[in-house]
Amino acid sequence: MTISVPVQKPTRSRKANWIRGWVQLFFFVLITLIAVNHTLAETGKDIPFLSSVSLHALCPFGGVVTLYQFITTGTFVQKVHQSSLILMIIGLVLAIFAGPVFCGWVCPLGTFQEWIAKLGKKIFKRRYNHFVPAKIDRVLRYLRYVMLISVIYMTAKSLTLVFADIDPYYALFNFWTSEVAIGGVIVLVVTMLASFFIERPWCKYACPYGALQGLFNFVRVAKLRRNIPTCINCKVCDKACPMNIEVSTASIVRNHQCISCMECTSDAHCPVPATIDFVIRGSK
Numbered sequence: 001m002t003i004s005v006p007v008q009k010p011t012r013s014r015k016a017n018w019i020r021g022w023v024q025l026f027f028f029v030l031i032t033l034i035a036v037n038h039t040l041a042e043t044g045k046d047i048p049f050l051s052s053v054s055l056h057a058l059c060p061f062g063g064v065v066t067l068y069q070f071i072t073t074g075t076f077v078q079k080v081h082q083s084s085l086i087l088m089i090i091g092l093v094l095a096i097f098a099g100p101v102f103c104g105w106v107c108p109l110g111t112f113q114e115w116i117a118k119l120g121k122k123i124f125k126r127r128y129n130h131f132v133p134a135k136i137d138r139v140l141r142y143l144r145y146v147m148l149i150s151v152i153y154m155t156a157k158s159l160t161l162v163f164a165d166i167d168p169y170y171a172l173f174n175f176w177t178s179e180v181a182i183g184g185v186i187v188l189v190v191t192m193l194a195s196f197f198i199e200r201p202w203c204k205y206a207c208p209y210g211a212l213q214g215l216f217n218f219v220r221v222a223k224l225r226r227n228i229p230t231c232i233n234c235k236v237c238d239k240a241c242p243m244n245i246e247v248s249t250a251s252i253v254r255n256h257q258c259i260s261c262m263e264c265t266s267d268a269h270c271p272v273p274a275t276i277d278f279v280i281r282g283s284k
């Protein structure tokens, strides 16, 4: 028996696409303004009603790397603030509920890579995001865990924010200041160049915070489910996924690289209504 399913015409921008686009733009502009304000504050001309804190205070990963020192001594790693711990807890709660929402919706560095990807897609069309041979790609994707463990270990040992020396996020929003490390600028430039060929290369292969967030894909409450009876096996979801996850072969997506961006869902790219959705654990 053949089941007939309604297929919606693919549109360039469905609900989830544009909501996410605006959320990403909001956080990108906000972080840019705060970073500029931090510089202006040093000259006494800061923008009123806007925070002028250093971006280190707004990074949830700062909360992760300072955790050991905070538990053992009650103090923070140099440059890290209490706000980083609070953001880390918010990121953690979000991740337990819906996976790496921070990566897919908030992180301005992820957004920046996606913007470059738009250009890459125009140039390379279908070849875009498929340049790295599958075998090498599979191995490279575990590098970010090596990065995570190394950064936590070295921070705990040195009691300094070692990641700041190579952090492309900090470099992106501070490249005009003397506070930025040359290592961070180099990593940022490499990330930008790689983004012309690969979508979100920093997130896929190197981001230690993305590595940590990705682990919650195995336990998160809201899971990404493909409704097998209505799926027409068109593989549009696979093509839409920035992280190259084969959504069309899974019934529940449990991949450590998922960034909860919703690009694969029926609210974004899947042409069949209610075929890929977030569902709460335990629901049918």
Ligand code: SF4
Residues within 6 Å of the ligand: 226, 230, 231, 232, 233, 234, 235, 236, 237, 238, 247, 248, 269, 270, 271, 272, 275, 276
């Ligand atoms: S789940 Fe993927 S393969 Fe199935 S209909 Fe939707 S886009 Fe096509």
Ligand code: SF4
Residues within 6 Å of the ligand: 224, 240, 241, 242, 243, 244, 245, 247, 253, 257, 258, 259, 260, 261, 262, 263, 264, 265
């Ligand atoms: S599986 Fe879906 S939600 Fe996860 S990264 Fe890919 S497109 Fe985004």
